[in-house]
Amino acid sequence: MENIKGYLNEVWQEMLYKVTWPTWEELQHSAMIVIIASLLIALTVFLMDFFFGAQPENPFFKGLLGWLYSMFT
Secondary structure (H helix, E strand, O other): OHHHHHHHHHHHHHHHHOOOOOOHHHHHHHHHHHHHHHHHHHHHHHHHHHHHOOOOOOOHHHOHHHHHHHHHO
């Protein structure tokens, strides 16, 4: 039990005095980068689904390749 108590005490001391926590501005900046990157990735996946036809039975998501294929068949 003493080992667990000592371990938790060391963790507490390290979190208080050795860990460098980001400032509020750094946290906001990092959050904006994550939000923008997530939106760009979501847009990329949507465009790939739209272009290649994620759901051929759905007219909207037939895809540009599906439309080209239907024009030539």
